[in-house]
Amino acid sequence: MGMGQGMSSSDNHLLNDVSKAIIGEVHAYNFYQKLAELATNAQDRQVILKIQQDEAKHYHWFTMILRRMGGQQPQIPAGELPKEFKEGVKTAIRNELEAAAFYQDIASRATTHHTQMHFMHASHDEQRHASWFQYMLMNV
DSSP, X not given: OXXXXXXXXXXXXXXXXXXXXXXXXXXXXXXXXHHHHHOSSHHHHHHHHHHHHHHHHHHHHHHHHHHHTTOOOOOOOOOOOOSSHHHHHHHHHXXXXXXXXXXXXXXXXXXXXXXXXXXHHHXXXXXXXXXXXXXXXXXX
């Protein structure tokens, strides 16, 4: 849908950001699959897999929002995967905090209450994930 078909540039910007959020969730999901394999104990592994479930939930929410906005499912390029546990946890903390800020920004520009609530909820999830990873990092 081009600019001439009733979509403002702010709508277009929001649509692009929702697409970016979907790609980010797929990357996070895959990253945590690998990070869970690298985990040295069962407790960390379970926490990572719980976080991974949240990312799948966000993916479903954002996909639904994108569809409601009339957007096309984005192509997902390959994302980076962790090679080593501690470094992977540090990357996860950075990514979770960036995602939390990004989702708050999207929520502030959302045109429907539904979109706003889902992105705010996801932002809070990501902040919680970051603190779980920070705790994990202290015990590596």
